[in-house]
Amino acid sequence: MIVRTIAPEGMPRPTGEEGHVLLDAIWAHFSEHRRWPAFDDIDRKLYAKGLDFEEVVQQLCPALLRGVSSHGGLLPMDGDELSLTIAGAANATGTEPVISVFLGMVRTAASIEPHYVPKEPGEYPQLRARDLRSVDTIDAGSLTDEVMYAAAKIGLYEPCFRGGNFHPVAEQWTSLSFDRRIRPFADVHRLDDYWRIREQVLGAERTETDNRPFGQQPTLHTEPVTTPAPAAPAPGSRELSVTCNLHPLIAEVADERYNRGAYNDAVRSAFQAVEHRVHTLVGDSSAVGDRLMGVAFNVKPGPPMLTVTRSTGGSLESEQTGMQFLFKGAMGALRNPRSHGPDEKDDRDEAEEMLVFASFLMRRLDIEDDKRKAAATP
Secondary structure, three states: OOOEOOOOOOOOOOOOHHHHHHHHHHHHHHHHHOOOOEHHHHHHHHHHOOOOHHHHHHHOOOOOEEOOOOOOOOOOOOOOEOEEOHHHHHOOEOOHHHHHHHHHHHHHHHHHHHHOOOOOOOOOOEEOHHHHOOOOOOOHHHOOHHHHHHHHHHHOOOOOOOEEEEEOOOOEEEEEEOOHHHHHHOOOOOHHHHHHHHHHHHOHHHHHHHOOOHHHOOOOOOOOOOOOOOOOOOOOOOOOOOOOOOOHHHHHHHHHHHHOOOHHHHHHHHHHHHHHHHHHHHOOOOOOHHHHHHHHHOOOOOOOOOOOOOOOOOOHHHHHHHHHHHHHHHHHHHHHHHHHOOOOOOOHHHHHHHHHHHHHHHHHHHHHHHHHHHHHOO
């Protein structure tokens, strides 16, 4: 008999039974197809059960579910991916082996980090399957490809890891990357201990936001801003005002930071999310930053590893090269100074513009993702 896992005391839980149904539906889809479902997959399954996604998702929060905008309560787009955090998995059915292996991954990575010597500057330590098989505290019977793949997929956006590499065809994980932020998790053996440390690492404000139900999340510009009346436009000129719904993966990492005025941190997190997604799509690569973008989008000598273009004619190669420069420039000019330089303050308006740019890059990565999903569909 398969029994639903209930998260330990102190971890977030759905506020109603329908929230558990939604988490179970996402996990069941992942278990069957070895990929997280798109919003429309889950929306149809809930509708068939007589449930409405907009109502059910109010029983969840960002600490349980990724892929839903945590500001404004907007529905995801049809193809947007829904995935579970480790807390979401802890409230779904049949996840016990995956949670156990995930905790083993965290402990093992923390034991590797102090002794790691990079081959090149800026290279992150990598956790691989062979590292787990030599650990006595992990049940060898749980270390199947399926369980390790699921645990790595959950760990991909957990704060103890920096991202991961997955084989897009074989649907296997090849590595998870990490840095010094893994250290607080060195001795975790229980899920509630992991979650307690996770909340300490994220901080009180982020924890409070992540545990707030989706229906109670703030929006960008939650406080009114008083600005001087604009000057009258010059004769013949036009004024343009643009509103942009950020890509869910950008909103997920940037909205809480932006709303508390941490504009530098919001921009840094947004471009790190872009970097992590490129890393995941590329697969087994130790490259980071602009070097990773060169590997991913290079058009010569062969076809690029990632295609994010819309052109189909003679300008295809030109667009692909241009996109390569945009991604490389984003890493060099926007991500790196905020990750490695002094903690300078970003102007609010310019931070908004950079978040929109990060959202544009993330939506271009959707093109590659959608293409792979279509190729994998029978």
